[in-house]
Amino acid sequence: MASSRDRQRKLARAKLDRQLARRAARAKRRRQIQAGIGAAVVLALIVLGSAWALGAFDSKPEPKAAEDVCLWTPQDAGANTNLKDVGTPPTTGLPTSGTRTMTLTTNQGAPITAELDLTSAPCAGASISHLAGKSFYDNTKCHEITAEGALRCGDPSGTGFGGPAYTFSNEDVPDAPEASPSASPAPEQPPAYPKGTVAMIGSPPGANGSQFLIFLKDFNPETPAYSIVGKVTGGLDVVEKIGALETVDNGNGAKVKPKTDVVIQSLTVGEPNAAPAASPSAG
Template sequence: MASSRDRQRKLARAKLDRQLARRAARTRRRRQIQAGVGAAVVLVLIVAGSAWALGAFDSDPKQDTAAEDVCLWTPQDATANTNLKDVGTPATKGLPTSGTRALTVTTNQGAPITAELDLASAPCAGASIAHLASKGFYDNTKCHEITSEGALRCGDPSGTGLGGPTYSFYDENVPVAPEASPSASPAPDEPPAYPKGTVAMIANPPGANGSQFLIFFKDFDPDKPAYPVIGKVTGGLDVVTKIGALPTVDNGSGAKVKPKTDVVIQSLTVGEPSTAPAPAPSGASASPSAG
C-alpha cells in the first residue's frame, strides 16, 4: 500500500515538474519576443534619427548630397588678351585637398628641378598646374624673368608676363606679415616669408592666378607678402641658383630682367597625389609661413 502511494506521489511530482518546465519555457519565449521587439524599435529609431540628421527627410535631398566645388575657375577673354592660350579648365569637384604632388621641371640648364606641390594649403594651384601640365602647356616655353626679389619666373608661353590659360583662380596660402610692434624687437630666428626653394604663384593682375610661377633661389622677406606659396623645391636647387646668377638683358620694356641665355622648360610634369607630408625646401633653413 505504501509503495502505491509513493508511486502516486512520484507521478504527481513529475507532472508538476513538467508543468513548471513548460511554464518557464513560455516565460523565456515571451521575454525573448519582448526583447526582440524592443531592439527592433530602438534600431528603427536610430536609423530614422540618423537619416533625419543627414537630411533624408529634407525637401530637396539632391542639393544636400551633391559634391561641393573645391575650386572655381574664372573665365578670361582671349580676344581681349591674345597672350592667353585655351586648353580648357580643370575639374571643380573631387579635387585632392591633402597631401602633395610631385612637380618635375626639366630645363636646358642641367639636372631636373623637382618640387612638392602642397595640396592642403593650395589645392587649386595644384589642380591647375596638373591640368596644364597634362595638356603640355609648359613644354618648350621660356622662363622669361629673373626677378629682383631673387626668383626665377616661368610659366608664360608668350614670354611677355601677360600670358596664361583662359581662366584664373584666387590667391591661396599668401604668407601673413608679422605685426609690427614699436616696443618689441624682431625675433632673430623668424623665418622669411619666402625661404630659398619656395615655389609660389605670380599673377598679373595680382589675385588672378593662371599659369605663371616663381622659384626662389634666395630668401625673400617683404613687408607685405603677395605671392601665394604653393610648394617647395626638393631637388635641383643648385640649378635654380645657377640660373639666378645668369646675366640679364632688356626684355623690351626697358627692364633688364630677361636672362641673356634662354632658359627653356623642355618639359613639366606633375605626379599623382600622395599622402606624404611636404618636405622642407632643399637648402632652406625653414619652411614658408602658412597663409
C-alpha cells in the same frame, strides 16, 4: 407506451437542438475569425505607424551635389591674345591633402623637382597638374629673373601677361612679418619666402593662372603677395645656376630677362601622394 405524437415531438426537439448547436458553433468561429482579423489590422496599423514615424514613407532625398573645391574664372582669350585656351580643371573631386611631385626639365642641367602642397594650395596644385597634362609649359621660357630674386616661369607668351583662359584666387599667402623698431622685419623671423619656395604670381596680382616663381634666395617683403604652392626638393643647384645668369633689358626698361634662354623642355606632375600620418607624441 409513448404515443406516436410524443415521439415526433422528441425528434423535432432533438433536431432543433442540433441546429441551434451548429449555429452557435458557426457564430463562435465567425467571432474568432473577426477577432483575428481585427488583431492583424491593429498590428498592421502599429507597424505602418512606426514606419511612418521613422520616415519610411518620406520621399528619398536627392543625392547631395559634390561641393566645389575650386573656382576657375574665365578669361577672354580673344581679347588677350597672350592667353591660351586649354580648358579648365574640374571644380569637384580634387585632392585637398597630401602632395604632388612637379618635375621641371630645362636646358640648364639636371631636372628640378618640387613638392606641391595640396593641403594649403589645392587649386594651384590642380591648375599646374591640368596645364602640365595639356603640355602647356613644354618648350616655354622662364622669361625673368625678378628683382626680388626669383625665377619667373610659366608664361608661353614670355610677356608676363600670358597664361590659360582662366584665373583663380590666392590660397596660401604668408602673413606680414612683425616689424622691428626700425619698421623692418625683425631679423630673427623666418623669411616669408625661403630659398626654393615655389609660389604663384598673377597678372594682376591675386588673379593666378600658369605663372610661378621659384625663389633663388630668401625673400621677406613687408607685404607678402604671392600664394605659396610648394618647395624645391631637388635640383636647387640648377636653380642657383640659373639665378647667376646675366640679365638684359626685357624691352620694357627692366634688366630682368636672362641673356641665356632658360627653356622648360617639359613640366610634369605626378599623382597625389597621401599626407604622412602624424607621428605619436613623445611620452
